[in-house]
Amino acid sequence: MLIAQLTDLHVGAGRRLAYRKVDTARALENAVAHVEAMMPRPDVVLFTGDIGDLGTPDEYALVAEILKSLTIPYFMVPGNHDRRGPLRAAFADATPVAPGRDFVNYVVDDFDLRLIALDTLDEGKPGGVLQAEQLKWLRSVLADGDQKPSVIFMHHPPIVTGIAHMDAQKLETGADELAAIVSDHRDKVQAVLCGHVHRPIHTIWAGVPLIIGPSVAHQVALDLREDGPSAFVMEPPAMHLYVWDTDQKSLMTHLAYIDRFDGPHPFFGADGKLIV
Ligand SMILES: [Fe+2]
Numbered sequence: 001m002l003i004a005q006l007t008d009l010h011v012g013a014g015r016r017l018a019y020r021k022v023d024t025a026r027a028l029e030n031a032v033a034h035v036e037a038m039m040p041r042p043d044v045v046l047f048t049g050d051i052g053d054l055g056t057p058d059e060y061a062l063v064a065e066i067l068k069s070l071t072i073p074y075f076m077v078p079g080n081h082d083r084r085g086p087l088r089a090a091f092a093d094a095t096p097v098a099p100g101r102d103f104v105n106y107v108v109d110d111f112d113l114r115l116i117a118l119d120t121l122d123e124g125k126p127g128g129v130l131q132a133e134q135l136k137w138l139r140s141v142l143a144d145g146d147q148k149p150s151v152i153f154m155h156h157p158p159i160v161t162g163i164a165h166m167d168a169q170k171l172e173t174g175a176d177e178l179a180a181i182v183s184d185h186r187d188k189v190q191a192v193l194c195g196h197v198h199r200p201i202h203t204i205w206a207g208v209p210l211i212i213g214p215s216v217a218h219q220v221a222l223d224l225r226e227d228g229p230s231a232f233v234m235e236p237p238a239m240h241l242y243v244w245d246t247d248q249k250s251l252m253t254h255l256a257y258i259d260r261f262d263g264p265h266p267f268f269g270a271d272g273k274l275i276v
């Protein structure tokens, strides 16, 4: 089973450039074309939040227009730049919720891996929240007696990455409780897949792999200084492709760059002069 993760699209209405520089609509078009051309084809695409940049209906209308080219089933969770109402209005099939519930928490059982969506959006705030009722729901999902292997996907990572300005907007509430639940079911949870940080980051957390995917549009600068400022960089748009081997019970992560990067690539010495 192949899972493509596309995250942190930040599409602006009217194809507005992010930071007056990044053509995020074009980046999503490129990402969709990249996934569609993959051989073998992914079975499912997971969008792990920040679908829009401001969470407005016209942003989601543009995303929906672009996603008409995506013929692979896809599912979404909201990020801090999203708004649940407009997102769900535009992508009802990709953001299911149980009757009577507000959060975009759901289970997809159509594949060899069970996909568990966690909604960490705290509307209007950069940091994330998992409410007690969501954690209770997750515990019940994982404790159902079925041993089917699962992955959890969510926007805010429940970890400190070392990138200070992103850690300042991490999962603020519910991370410890989530770790306890995942640890209790680490035989079942194969990985926790996140977005939000705009960099590929891997660690072990609560006894399972915790993997943050790179943005399909732009990355965040790798800066581990305690006072490192907020900064984006035009490192290449990228995505993760996860390969689940049912027989081996192994999950492999591949990093794939999106777009063409034909060389030669320039290299600069310490003096700032071009080497190649
Ligand atoms: Fe983002």
Ligand SMILES: [Fe+2]
Binding pocket: 049, 050, 079, 080, 081, 155, 195, 196, 197
């Ligand atoms: Fe985010």
